[in-house]
Structures are given as structure tokens and as C-alpha cells.
Amino acid sequence: MKKDKFYFSVSTNAFQIEGGRNLHGRTDSLWDWFTKTYYHIPPVNSTAREINSIVEASDFYHKYPSDVKILSKLGVDAFIYNLDWARVFPTDGTKINPMGIQFYDRVFSELVAGNVKPIPILFHWDTPMWAEIKGGWTNREILTSFKNYCAAMFKYLGKYTDIWFVNDENKSFTVDGYLTGQFPPCFQDENAFVKAVHHLALSGAIAKAEFKKAKELGYVSPDAILGIDDDWxxxxxxxxxxxxxxxxxxxxxxxxxxxxxxxxxxxxxxxxxxxxxxxxxxxxxxxxxxxxxQDNKLDFIGWNFYRxxxxxxxxxxxxxxxxxxxxxxxxxxxxxxxxxxxxxxxxxxxxxxxxxxxxxxxxx
Structure with missing residues (x-):
């Protein structure tokens, strides 16, 4: 993936495994709202979509030390992981939650000690509810908050890794979230769709601009790379x-x-x-x-191939x-x-x- 180095990695994201949804200052994200509102466990043999609780999930929030040991014993040498924006900025786009930063610092430190490279994804669909109630990705104002979030992540976690992703599967998030209504925020609105598409594209450029600043400030290594993940x-x-x-x-x-x-x-x-x-x-x-x-192009592509x-x-x-x-x-x-x-x-x-x-x- 980088410098002819192949990483055998596993991948997941915060809202699927962390749990600890209301601990240590964290507030709800869009997916907390969705799973609470549309909670549904289909009967046996049904093909309906399961919408389960993520309050505890697999409790990675508490079990990450043993989980990292399992990764090391399996021979996994990288861990692609979506960070939880609402854990780090739980109330607005300016106030950092120290315990949110502390949690990810401990996770990343544990990964590096276990010879597992952290490969963070900054955003995978879980918009903080404080941003969503203002319009989320349909409101251009979210970009200022996202800029602050990127800067904080690069500053506090940049020392642990030289491979980052900005966004993951923007297509599925926007098509199913803003056109078909299957995923949160459950819209069927073409105007909302095109706004979300454009603002997410701009978020990638904004992240790259902050990435360059982080390199200049020594928070991120000079040869670090920042990419986008897609599911074509x-x-x-x-x-x-x-x-x-x-x-x-x-x-x-x-x-x-x-x-x-x-x-x-x-x-x-x-x-x-x-x-x-x-x-x-x-x-x-x-x-x-x-x-x-044009001025802030990303460095590489990740491809999630399903079918x-x-x-x-x-x-x-x-x-x-x-x-x-x-x-x-x-x-x-x-x-x-x-x-x-x-x-x-x-x-x-x-x-x-x-x-x-x-x-x-x-x-x-």
C-alpha cells in the first residue's frame, strides 16, 4: 500500500463495535438516532434488514486492549478504523472532549505497541446530532466544524500513523441517505442529495489542506498520505x-x-x-x-469490493x-x-x- 509495503489489515468502524455510547462526554450521532428510532430485529428466516442497538455493540470501548492482542496473535499488521466524531466533539464544532481524545490516544498507542498500524478514517456516515439538526451535510456550515475535527485528529493522533482516509463510501451514504431514504438521515430529496455530495467532496479537500498544515507543524510525518475510500x-x-x-x-x-x-x-x-x-x-x-x-487533491484510493x-x-x-x-x-x-x-x-x-x-x- 505504501513504499511497496503490503498490510494485512482488518477494518471496522466506531458505531459498529465501540459501545460506550453515552460514556465520558460522548453524545449521539446520526446512527444513534437511527437505531433508536427504527430498531427492528426481523424474525428467523426473514430477509428484512436488522437494525440493532449499538449502545454496547461488542464493547470495544472497554475491551480494546484484549482485542488488540487478538489482532497481534492473528498476524494482522494494520487496523482500518473509523473514528467517532461525536466522541471527540460532543457538543459543537469547537469544544474538544479531552476524554474522547484520550480514548483514541490509548487505542492507537496499544495498536502500535502490538505492531498493528492504525489507519484511521475520519468520517464514515456518523454525523454528530448537533451538526445534523442544523442540516448536516446539506448545510455548508458543517465544513467549518469538520475542519476543526480534522485538525484535532492530525494534531493528537498524527504521531501514530502515516496512512489516513478522509471519507468512506460516500456513494452509499448519500444515495441511500438522501435519495432512497434507507439509511439515515432518511431523506428522499434530490436537492439534499447534491448538496451532501458536494459538501463531502469539499470535506476531502479541507482535510487535505489541514493535512498539509499538520505536516508543517510536525504533527504528521512528511511522507504521510491521505486518501478516500470508495465502494464502486x-x-x-x-x-x-x-x-x-x-x-x-x-x-x-x-x-x-x-x-x-x-x-x-x-x-x-x-x-x-x-x-x-x-x-x-x-x-x-x-x-x-x-x-x-484543485489545490488539495488526495493521495490514493481505497476500494471496498462487495459485488x-x-x-x-x-x-x-x-x-x-x-x-x-x-x-x-x-x-x-x-x-x-x-x-x-x-x-x-x-x-x-x-x-x-x-x-x-x-x-x-x-x-x-
Whole structure:
């Protein structure tokens, strides 16, 4: 990953394992609200989503010393971990909680002592509720608070590691949080969506600017790197539908490039700009915003690969008996995402990798 060094790592995040949700000054995040409001344990054999309590989780807050020993014994030499913004800044964007800093300092110290490199992620969906009630990522004011948060993390934890991530899976957070309503903050609002997308992109540039300052101040090593993590799913044209390079390109513009280009190239895909204009959405991307992105590009990409997505054009009509559920259509793009029942046959008989694309042309 860095200097030809391969790290065998595990990965998780604060709201999934820490527990200790109300201890030592911490206040609620967006996911505390969500799990309290929509708590649901589905019956056995149900495919419904489980929304469980995170009040205790696996109690990493108290058990991290033994957990780190387990990592060391397993031979794991890195630990990718989303920090909890609400534990460090529990009341607003200016007042640091000393016990929040102390907790992460102890965790990172324990990791380093166990020869496990900490690789922090600054933000993975758990917006503090004090920020969310002001609009969260739809409100540009969050960027000032995020800047302070980044500066504090680099100052107090920068001595422990030279690999950092700003954001993780912005696509899933914004699409499912601001368009489909499946994840918190549970919106179905295109204006909220584009604002959140842009402000998250700006947060990456702001973090990089603070990263540079931290290097100058000696908080972070000069060769430290700061990246962004994405969960792009490579597209596969569904069998029986004509392969179309334009469809692949359109899918990748929306499902890959939009989440990477602003922080790696300093630009947005034209499809996103056209969408804002055609829908008359309430978002202004200023020249100053673009300059901030251009001047503060991130250093590397992390890729969470879960699955490919089977896609067709939005106008394709697929018989219901060929799909597990209705096609997934989003307000943007020329594609729809489908889950065909014939996936095993398709995967076994994919035999031609189409050049210059990320799809396979499959026979059934």
C-alpha cells in the first residue's frame, strides 16, 4: 500500500463495535438516532434488514486492549478504523472532549505497541446530532466544524500513523441517505442529495489542506498520505440485453467517477453538472470551490469490493419472472440495476472480457 509495503489489515468502524455510547462526554450521532428510532430485529428466516442497538455493540470501548492482542496473535499488521466524531466533539464544532481524545490516544498507542498500524478514517456516515439538526451535510456550515475535527485528529493522533482516509463510501451514504431514504438521515430529496455530495467532496479537500498544515507543524510525518475510500461495484450488462459502451460509461460516471474525480482530479463528471442544471437543483458550485478541490487533491484510493452490479438501460423491459425484485432506478443516470435469477448461469458462462470496459459479455 505504501513504499511497496503490503498490510494485512482488518477494518471496522466506531458505531459498529465501540459501545460506550453515552460514556465520558460522548453524545449521539446520526446512527444513534437511527437505531433508536427504527430498531427492528426481523424474525428467523426473514430477509428484512436488522437494525440493532449499538449502545454496547461488542464493547470495544472497554475491551480494546484484549482485542488488540487478538489482532497481534492473528498476524494482522494494520487496523482500518473509523473514528467517532461525536466522541471527540460532543457538543459543537469547537469544544474538544479531552476524554474522547484520550480514548483514541490509548487505542492507537496499544495498536502500535502490538505492531498493528492504525489507519484511521475520519468520517464514515456518523454525523454528530448537533451538526445534523442544523442540516448536516446539506448545510455548508458543517465544513467549518469538520475542519476543526480534522485538525484535532492530525494534531493528537498524527504521531501514530502515516496512512489516513478522509471519507468512506460516500456513494452509499448519500444515495441511500438522501435519495432512497434507507439509511439515515432518511431523506428522499434530490436537492439534499447534491448538496451532501458536494459538501463531502469539499470535506476531502479541507482535510487535505489541514493535512498539509499538520505536516508543517510536525504533527504528521512528511511522507504521510491521505486518501478516500470508495465502494464502486463494476457493472455487468445483463444477458439478453445488447452491450452498450455508452451505458457502461454513463454508469461509471455516476457510480465511480462522481465519488472520486472531485478529490483526485479536482473536477466533476459533466453528467453531474448537467443533472443539477436540468433538474434546476439548489446547488451552486463556485469557482472558489473548484479551486479548493484543485489545490488539495488526495493521495490514493481505497476500494471496498462487495459485488458487481447487473445493469440494463432504463428503457429495457425485463420480465418479472427473471428478476428477484423490481429494477433499482435512481433519479440520475441512463441505467437501472437489476438482480436476475439466472446469476449462477451468467457467471459460469461469462467468457469474454470486453476491452476497455469493466463488464463481461455473457452468454446464457
Amino acid at each position: 461495484s463494476p457493472p455487468v450488462i445483463m444477458a439478453g440485453v445488447d452491450a452498450d459502451q455508452k451505458l457502461i460509461d454513463n454508469y461509471n460516471a455516476w457510480m465511480r467517477d462522481l465519488w472520486l474525480d472531485p478529490n483526485l482530479k479536482g473536477t466533476y463528471p459533466q453528467e453531474f453538472l448537467d443533472y443539477i442544471k436540468s433538474k434546476k437543483l439548489d446547488l451552486k458550485i463556485t469557482p472558489a470551490d473548484l479551486k479548493l478541490l 458487481p452490479y447487473f445493469i440494463t438501460s432504463k428503457t429495457a423491459l425485463i420480465p418479472e419472472d427473471q428478476l428477484h425484485r423490481p429494477p433499482g432506478k435512481l433519479p440520475f443516470g441512463d441505467f437501472q440495476i437489476v438482480l436476475p435469477k439466472i446469476i449462477p448461469t451468467i457467471l459460469n458462462e461469462c467468457d469474454q472480457l470486453h476491452p476497455n470496459t469493466y463488464k463481461r459479455v455473457c452468454k446464457v
